[in-house]
Amino acid sequence: MSANSPGLLIIERILRDRGSIWQQIVDERDLNRLSGQMLASSAVALAIYGAVLGFFNGPLMALTSAIKLPLLFLVTLAICLPTLYLFNLVFGARLSVKQAVALVMVAITVTAMLAVAFAPIALFFLITAPDYGFFKLLNVTILALSAIVGLRFLTSGMQVLHSHGLLSPARTPEPEPALVAVATPTPTETLPAEEKKPAVVGAPAANGDGATAPAAVPAAAPPPPVLVARSDERVWDPAQQRYKVARPTGVATERPASMTLLYIWILLFGFVGTQLAWTLRPFFGNPDSPFALFREIEGNFYAEIIRTIANL
Known part of the structure; x- marks a missing residue:
């Protein structure tokens, strides 16, 4: 029943x-x-x-x-x-x-x-x-x-x-947040100081024997900006390489x-x-x-x- x-x-x-x-x-x-x-x-x-x-x-x-x-x-x-x-x-x-x-x-x-x-x-x-x-x-x-x-x-x-x-009390609806362009950071490899040389795109490089080295690979273009909602609570977390919502701590819910x-x-x-x-x-x-x-x-x-x- x-x-x-x-x-x-x-x-x-x-x-x-x-x-x-x-x-x-x-x-x-x-x-x-x-x-x-x-x-x-x-x-x-x-x-x-x-x-x-x-x-x-x-x-x-x-x-x-x-x-x-x-x-x-x-x-x-x-x-x-x-x-x-x-x-x-x-x-x-x-x-x-x-x-x-x-x-x-x-x-x-x-x-x-x-x-x-x-x-x-x-x-x-x-x-x-x-x-x-x-x-x-x-x-x-x-x-x-x-x-x-x-x-x-x-x-x-x-x-x-x-x-x-x-x-x-009844709450008035809040306006939707505006979209803004935010560049997405990309992690880079850490190289020794002597290896950080500018690469010439398309130029042949000669080695010590006079042979011609293959052309350098073109550098990847930076990623396009990402549209995200503007919010003061969204912060970039470098450890996880993504945005997180920062929640306030120590704030008690009022009765x-x-x-x-x-x-x-x-x-x-x-x-x-x-x-x-x-x-x-x-x-x-x-x-x-x-x-x-x-x-x-x-x-x-x-x-x-x-x-x-x-x-x-």
Whole structure:
């Protein structure tokens, strides 16, 4: 079965043949269908994993977590995507909205599928070690590791787009170099000083016995000039008797501003996502508290994680 077969799941295509995914995004070909497949797959996977999180408190919490976890990722994407797209335009990138959405959806799909792959492990610890603090820390670690792998796919995709010139401003074509005549040097033999005598073309030479020596061979005409492109980087290599292109050494390739911005945007995406998760809590449901669809907004996500680690 080929990577583009309709029977192949989108996550299998991303993992097995990600090159075709990047090329499809570069060509901006059928991105609506691709993004729709990734959206559906990631929503289902996140809903399954959210249900596992909520089962710690009961079926009702499992149902609400199955709704809130996909909502968490999609709302975070809706908040942060305009920043990524507009700042890329400011720095000269030529990404379209569809390309930006498809790139980020690849990262979310990989994150969601890795998270649902960890669901049996989380369910195992839920059954065998139902400790609220440990279960919460375990699942936060699973989601963090899955997100790191997913965002790694995002950076790989942006690097592919950079290699195709989509993260740099369009360049005006440079004029073709003019052709100039360059004389081709010819190697000469080194003779002793006493043998370097001018040859007389066509004149007979007499030896010591008075015999006439054969006429000297006419000297070869110099080779015609060669037309080459004028370039400051072409230099003559006397060792190899040919022109070579001199490449500058010690010049590092600069990272485009769009790639630097991407890493900043990833940090922003993480901060927005964690704060939104704190706003949409509970996902696990504290067994010491009654069921609630939302909690009061107090503290922050990072303070809660530090407090949970201290109480283990």
